[in-house]
Amino acid sequence: MIDILMQFVKAFVVGGAICTLAQFIINKTKLTSGKILVFFMLGGLVLQALGVYKYLVDFAGAGATVPISGFGYLLAEGAIKGAKAGIFGAITGGLSSASAGVTAAVTFGYLSALIFNTKSKYN
Numbered sequence: 001m002i003d004i005l006m007q008f009v010k011a012f013v014v015g016g017a018i019c020t021l022a023q024f025i026i027n028k029t030k031l032t033s034g035k036i037l038v039f040f041m042l043g044g045l046v047l048q049a050l051g052v053y054k055y056l057v058d059f060a061g062a063g064a065t066v067p068i069s070g071f072g073y074l075l076a077e078g079a080i081k082g083a084k085a086g087i088f089g090a091i092t093g094g095l096s097s098a099s100a101g102v103t104a105a106v107t108f109g110y111l112s113a114l115i116f117n118t119k120s121k122y123n
Helices: 002-028 033-049 053-060 068-083 087-115
Strands: none
Touching: 002 033, 002 053, 033 053, 033 068, 053 068, 068 087
Protein backbone atom coordinates (compact mmCIF):
# COMPACT_ATOMS: atom_id res chain seq x y z
CA MET A 1 0.00 0.00 0.00
CA ILE A 2 2.80 2.41 0.86
CA ASP A 3 4.59 1.55 -2.42
CA ILE A 4 1.53 2.47 -4.47
CA LEU A 5 1.10 5.69 -2.52
CA MET A 6 4.74 6.61 -3.13
CA GLN A 7 4.32 5.96 -6.87
CA PHE A 8 1.42 8.41 -6.88
CA VAL A 9 3.42 11.00 -4.92
CA LYS A 10 6.43 10.69 -7.27
CA ALA A 11 4.22 11.00 -10.35
CA PHE A 12 2.42 14.01 -8.88
CA VAL A 13 5.64 15.79 -7.90
CA VAL A 14 7.45 15.22 -11.21
CA GLY A 15 4.41 15.91 -13.40
CA GLY A 16 3.63 18.97 -11.29
CA ALA A 17 7.20 20.22 -11.62
CA ILE A 18 7.04 19.90 -15.42
CA CYS A 19 3.71 21.74 -15.52
CA THR A 20 4.97 24.39 -13.09
CA LEU A 21 7.96 25.01 -15.36
CA ALA A 22 5.63 25.38 -18.34
CA GLN A 23 3.38 27.80 -16.44
CA PHE A 24 6.41 29.84 -15.38
CA ILE A 25 7.50 30.08 -19.04
CA ILE A 26 3.98 31.13 -20.06
CA ASN A 27 3.88 33.84 -17.38
CA LYS A 28 7.38 35.24 -17.87
CA THR A 29 7.81 35.12 -21.66
CA LYS A 30 5.84 36.08 -24.72
CA LEU A 31 6.14 32.62 -26.26
CA THR A 32 2.95 31.20 -27.68
CA SER A 33 1.48 27.97 -26.31
CA GLY A 34 2.35 26.14 -29.51
CA LYS A 35 6.00 27.10 -29.28
CA ILE A 36 6.16 26.04 -25.64
CA LEU A 37 4.61 22.67 -26.51
CA VAL A 38 7.17 22.14 -29.26
CA PHE A 39 10.04 23.10 -26.93
CA PHE A 40 8.86 20.65 -24.28
CA MET A 41 8.39 17.87 -26.83
CA LEU A 42 11.86 18.50 -28.26
CA GLY A 43 13.22 18.69 -24.71
CA GLY A 44 11.89 15.21 -23.96
CA LEU A 45 13.32 13.95 -27.25
CA VAL A 46 16.77 15.44 -26.62
CA LEU A 47 16.88 14.27 -23.00
CA GLN A 48 16.01 10.73 -24.09
CA ALA A 49 18.57 10.84 -26.91
CA LEU A 50 21.15 11.73 -24.23
CA GLY A 51 19.86 8.87 -22.05
CA VAL A 52 18.57 11.08 -19.22
CA TYR A 53 14.77 11.02 -19.57
CA LYS A 54 14.57 7.23 -19.08
CA TYR A 55 15.75 7.67 -15.48
CA LEU A 56 12.97 10.19 -14.89
CA VAL A 57 10.40 7.79 -16.38
CA ASP A 58 11.71 4.94 -14.21
CA PHE A 59 11.43 7.17 -11.14
CA ALA A 60 8.11 8.93 -11.76
CA GLY A 61 6.24 6.74 -14.26
CA ALA A 62 3.18 8.58 -15.57
CA GLY A 63 4.40 11.83 -14.03
CA ALA A 64 7.07 11.90 -16.73
CA THR A 65 5.26 10.18 -19.61
CA VAL A 66 1.91 11.99 -19.58
CA PRO A 67 3.15 15.58 -20.17
CA ILE A 68 4.07 16.53 -23.74
CA SER A 69 7.75 15.92 -22.98
CA GLY A 70 6.77 12.26 -22.63
CA PHE A 71 5.69 12.29 -26.29
CA GLY A 72 9.19 13.39 -27.28
CA TYR A 73 10.55 10.62 -25.07
CA LEU A 74 8.36 8.06 -26.88
CA LEU A 75 9.50 9.27 -30.30
CA ALA A 76 13.18 9.08 -29.35
CA GLU A 77 12.79 5.72 -27.62
CA GLY A 78 11.10 4.22 -30.68
CA ALA A 79 13.67 5.68 -33.06
CA ILE A 80 16.54 4.35 -30.95
CA LYS A 81 15.01 0.86 -30.84
CA GLY A 82 14.14 1.01 -34.55
CA ALA A 83 17.65 2.09 -35.49
CA LYS A 84 18.87 -1.38 -34.55
CA ALA A 85 16.94 -2.66 -37.58
CA GLY A 86 18.42 -0.06 -39.93
CA ILE A 87 17.67 3.42 -41.22
CA PHE A 88 14.06 2.62 -42.13
CA GLY A 89 13.52 1.31 -38.60
CA ALA A 90 14.91 4.53 -37.17
CA ILE A 91 12.40 6.54 -39.18
CA THR A 92 9.37 4.36 -38.46
CA GLY A 93 10.28 3.37 -34.90
CA GLY A 94 9.23 6.66 -33.37
CA LEU A 95 5.96 6.66 -35.24
CA SER A 96 5.07 3.13 -34.24
CA SER A 97 5.91 3.71 -30.57
CA ALA A 98 3.67 6.78 -30.36
CA SER A 99 0.92 5.57 -32.69
CA ALA A 100 -1.52 4.53 -29.94
CA GLY A 101 -1.43 7.97 -28.32
CA VAL A 102 -1.77 9.80 -31.62
CA THR A 103 -4.65 7.55 -32.68
CA ALA A 104 -6.44 8.12 -29.38
CA ALA A 105 -5.99 11.90 -29.63
CA VAL A 106 -7.35 12.03 -33.18
CA THR A 107 -10.25 9.66 -32.41
CA PHE A 108 -11.38 11.41 -29.23
CA GLY A 109 -10.91 14.83 -30.83
CA TYR A 110 -13.15 13.77 -33.71
CA LEU A 111 -15.77 12.32 -31.36
CA SER A 112 -15.74 15.51 -29.28
CA ALA A 113 -16.26 17.58 -32.42
CA LEU A 114 -19.27 15.43 -33.31
CA ILE A 115 -20.82 15.62 -29.84
CA PHE A 116 -20.23 19.25 -28.91
CA ASN A 117 -21.18 22.43 -30.76
CA THR A 118 -17.82 24.09 -31.29
CA LYS A 119 -17.38 27.71 -32.26
CA SER A 120 -14.58 30.22 -32.53
CA LYS A 121 -13.79 32.18 -29.39
CA TYR A 122 -14.01 35.36 -31.48
CA ASN A 123 -17.68 34.81 -32.45
